Amino acid sequence: MSKVIIIDYGSQVTQLIARRVREAGVYSEIHPCQVGIDKIRELAPDAIILSGGPASVGEEDAPTLEMGLLELNVPVLGICYGMQLLAKNLGGELSQSETREYGPAELEFASDCPLWKGLSKKSRVWMSHGDKVSKVPQGFQITAKTPTLAIAAMCDTERKIYALQFHPEVHHSEDGEAMIRNFLFEVANLTADWNMQNFAERVIEECREKVGDGHVICALSGGVDSAVVAVLLNKAIGHRLHCIFVNNGVLRQNEGEEVVGFLREHFDLNLKYIDASKLFLDKFVGVEDPEEKRKIIGHTFIDVFEKEANELKATGVSVKFLAQGTLYPDVIESVSHKGPSAVIKSHHNVGGLPEKMDMDLIEPLRELFKDEVRAVGAELGMPHSVLWRHPFPGPGLAIRIIGEITEERLEIVRKADVIVQEELRSSGWYEKVWQGFAVLLPLKTVGVMGDGRTYESVIALRIVDSVDAMTADWSRVPEDVLAKMSTRIINEVHGVNRVVLDISPKPPSTIEWE
Numbered sequence: 001m002s003k004v005i006i007i008d009y010g011s012q013v014t015q016l017i018a019r020r021v022r023e024a025g026v027y028s029e030i031h032p033c034q035v036g037i038d039k040i041r042e043l044a045p046d047a048i049i050l051s052g053g054p055a056s057v058g059e060e061d062a063p064t065l066e067m068g069l070l071e072l073n074v075p076v077l078g079i080c081y082g083m084q085l086l087a088k089n090l091g092g093e094l095s096q097s098e099t100r101e102y103g104p105a106e107l108e109f110a111s112d113c114p115l116w117k118g119l120s121k122k123s124r125v126w127m128s129h130g131d132k133v134s135k136v137p138q139g140f141q142i143t144a145k146t147p148t149l150a151i152a153a154m155c156d157t158e159r160k161i162y163a164l165q166f167h168p169e170v171h172h173s174e175d176g177e178a179m180i181r182n183f184l185f186e187v188a189n190l191t192a193d194w195n196m197q198n199f200a201e202r203v204i205e206e207c208r209e210k211v212g213d214g215h216v217i218c219a220l221s222g223g224v225d226s227a228v229v230a231v232l233l234n235k236a237i238g239h240r241l242h243c244i245f246v247n248n249g250v251l252r253q254n255e256g257e258e259v260v261g262f263l264r265e266h267f268d269l270n271l272k273y274i275d276a277s278k279l280f281l282d283k284f285v286g287v288e289d290p291e292e293k294r295k296i297i298g299h300t301f302i303d304v305f306e307k308e309a310n311e312l313k314a315t316g317v318s319v320k321f322l323a324q325g326t327l328y329p330d331v332i333e334s335v336s337h338k339g340p341s342a343v344i345k346s347h348h349n350v351g352g353l354p355e356k357m358d359m360d361l362i363e364p365l366r367e368l369f370k371d372e373v374r375a376v377g378a379e380l381g382m383p384h385s386v387l388w389r390h391p392f393p394g395p396g397l398a399i400r401i402i403g404e405i406t407e408e409r410l411e412i413v414r415k416a417d418v419i420v421q422e423e424l425r426s427s428g429w430y431e432k433v434w435q436g437f438a439v440l441l442p443l444k445t446v447g448v449m450g451d452g453r454t455y456e457s458v459i460a461l462r463i464v465d466s467v468d469a470m471t472a473d474w475s476r477v478p479e480d481v482l483a484k485m486s487t488r489i490i491n492e493v494h495g496v497n498r499v500v501l502d503i504s505p506k507p508p509s510t511i512e513w514e
C-alpha cells in the first residue's frame, strides 16, 4: 500500500493535508516534527510532506528540518513553513515580508511544473505567512508568483523536491486538491489503494491486538462519534466491550432515554445507563468560566468511569481501556499531541483528562473528521438516522449556558433547543446544516408582552455550515424558518423575551460559544 508521511510543524490545518491525501485514495500518517529519522526510515514512506507552522524559521527554538529526510530518496513537498525550511537548509535565502500576508492571493505559474499539470495559468490560493523565500537554493527554479510575492512556489525536479508558499490543503485554494493529487500521482507515482473499508478493517485489527484478552469501557454520548467507536469495538472484541451512557445533567431534552433506546434497538451492545446528573450539577454551582466547566465535565466523567471499571473489576472482569470518540478537530484544538500547535479549547474528551488515569485510552477516530466518521459508520452498516444526528459536544448544554448553570437556566436552554431542532427538521433544513442550537446569554433585556413590561433572558440561535468543524460559516436559513423559531421560543419558553441570530464565521469565532 502506498504511504505518505506528513511531518507536522504545528499548523492548525495539518490534518487537512492528511485528509486531502486520503481523499485521493492514498494512506497517510502524521508525525510530529520531533520524530527521529530512524523512525521515518522504519516507516518507509513513499513520499513526505512538510506542513506549515506558526514559528518563524530563524527564531530561537523554531522546529528544524531533519536533513536525513532528504536522503531517503523519496519525493518531498514543503508547504509554507515547510517551504521556508527547505529554502533555508538547502542554501536559499529568507526574508520577512513587509506585510504579513493572510487570505486569498492570485497565483500565476512562472514555469512548467508537474504540480500544475491540467491547470490553467492562474489560480486563486490561500496564503498565511510572515516570512518569504527571497532566493531559491541551487538546483531549484521558481514555479509560481503572486502580485506581491516573487517566489510563491519552487521545485528541484531532479531531486523531486517541491515547495509551495500557500496552503493547497484548504478549501479556499481552488486548485489545491489537484496540486496535491499531482504531487501524489505525477511526481511520486503512488497508487490510489486506500479507502474507508481498509480503514475500518485496519482499526478493528489494531483494537483487537491492543486489547488482547482485556475488557474495554466505552463512553457513549449518543452522538455519531462514540456510536461508531462502539460498533467498531463491538466488531473487534464483542461483549468484552462495556458501553456506558452517563447522564451528566446537561443533556438535551429526553436525550438519555432516546439515546439508550435507539442504541439498544439498533446494536447488540453491552450497554448500561448511569444517572450521574446530581453529581455533575452539584459541581457546577458558582462556576462561570468555560474552561473550568469543561474540566469539571472531563474529570467527573473519568471518575464515573473509573468507579464503573472498579465495580466490574470486583466481579472479576479486568478493564484496562477506555474508548472514546475523539475526532481530529477535538485533538488539534485541545492540545497538540502531534506537533507544536496553539491550544484553543480543552475538549472534554482530551484536554480535560486528569494526568493520571487507571485506564489506557483507545481513540480509533482521532485522525478523522466528522464526515469521514459518517463514511466509516455507513461502511459498518449503521443507519442514516444515527449517522446524521447533529454533533453534540461532550460538555453538553453546560457550554451553551453562558455564565452559571442552574436548573432554571437549563430548563430554558433545553426548551429553546427542542424548538430549534423541531423547526430545522420540519423545514427540511436539519441535514442541510452542520449543526443548529440555542445558546442562553447571561443578560436580561426589556420587552413588552401584552400590555406589561418584561425583563427577561436572551436566546442566541447558532446555526452553521461546515464540512469538518475546522472552519464554519453561519447558515443562510430562510427568514420564515428563523421567524418561526423566534416566535415559538418567545411564546413557549418561559423566561425569554428576545431571540438573536449569531452571524459570525469560524474563525475568528468558534461554533460553540464557550
Ligand code: XMP
Pocket: 329, 330, 333, 345, 346, 347, 348, 349, 391, 392, 393, 394, 395, 435, 469, 506, 509, 510, 511, 512, 513, 514
Ligand atoms: P468549536 O466550538 O470548537 O466546535 O468550533 C467544533 C465542533 O466540536 C464540537 N465540540 C465538542 N465536541 N467535546 C466534543 O466531543 C467537546 O468538548 C467539544 N467542544 C466543541 C462542537 O459542537 C462543534 O461541532
